Amino acid sequence: MKTIKKLILGTVILFNSTVYAQNEIKETCTVLDIQVKGEGLINSEQAGNLTRHLMNKLNVYTISYDQDINYVLSEETEKSPESKLSYACYSIQCLEKIGKLLKTDKMLSGYVERTRENVIISFREFDVKTGKITRSKSREYKNIPEQLKNMILITLQDMYLFDKDKQLDDYLTKLESRESPVNNPNVKRLNLSGVRMGVVHVFGENGSRLSESESVGGFDASSTLFQFGYQFERQYLNQGRVQGLFEFIPTITGLEQGLFLPSLTILHGLRDNKSGIEFAFGPTFGFTKVSEGYYEGGDWKRSNEWTDSIPNPNDMFTRMDSRGNVKLTAGFLFGAGFSIKSGDLNIPVNAFVVMQKKSFRAGISFGFNAKGK
Secondary structure, eight states, X not given: OHHHHHHHHHHHHHHHHHHHHHHHOOXXXXXXXXXXXXXXXXXXXXXXXXXXXXXXXXXXXXXOOHHHHHHHHHHHHHHOGGGOOXXXXXXXXXXXXXXXXXXXXXXXEEEEEEOSSEEEEXXXXXXXXXXXXXXXXXXXXXXXXXXHHHHHHHHHHHHTTOOOOHHHHHHHHOGGGOOSTTTOOGGGSOOOOEEEEEEEEEEHHHHHHXXXXXXGTOOXXXXXXXXXXXXXXXXXXXXXXXXXXXXXXXXXXOGGGTXXXXXXXXXXXXXXXXXXXXXXXXXXXXXXXEEEEEEETTEEEEGGGOOOSSOOOSOOEEEEOTTSEEEEEEEEEEEEEEEEEETXXXXXXXXXXXXXXXXXXXXXXXXXXXXXX
């Protein structure tokens, strides 16, 4: 009885081992060079190596190592120098010939083509025994060569019916998903660095001082002034459609009024990559002439105009005065705007307000730049 049990148990173990071994034996597949068309991509050898690596990760077939391929091709070339066999094998006739030499079950070939707007990935699987194409797949992606590895992977996953990363697939194929950390690399981000010009109106006490006569310390100018400057941007965040920015804007104001009022504004802002809508805030620094003085009978007089021997009993103030000394002043700016796009041309339009002691300024500015490719 024990002998029969041992026999049955041994038969079961042997049967399971045989089935397991059969299940573990996979067909072999050879990947040679992948043809590459267009500029700015990896070469055909690199594309073949990358495809071979990704196929190995998918674990559909046993992938031939390049060392084994090199050995067989070298042996055949020594026997028949006129054969000129190499990895650059794209036709069915060549695939069949090399496939039989390598004694492989499948041959995988394809091409990668970059056009002005797209990257096209195409693969086909050739069955060496039957001489037929058993699988094929072509996919079209946005022109983002930095993501070539993911494009090849998704195409292979589609071809062999694997689940793929849908979000990644959408990022690489759908226009409305263009702005993302994956498909919006730094060279493609919206950058609005460039000239700025506009007008600003000064309200409050400082606005009045601008229009007063120079004889009483005014500037004999309009309280609405023209501005000209340049915006420098530094991006520190680019997530999805949102950019985080530092903006540095040196500006000169009032040249048309015979004034020279330099300033520097440092802003922290957020921008929507797709629409160009943004808002920003930060300090602004400038230089203007001021004097210390007092009011007598409603008239402004500088402190050095007091000539009596007794101390000046009037309250002393500091205010803008064209006869005074240059002083650094500061305020805080809030701005918002949007960008008009025409091809590669960007036209940013912004409105802003500046809060400052004894003054309130509001203005509008615009600029332009050409977005680099």
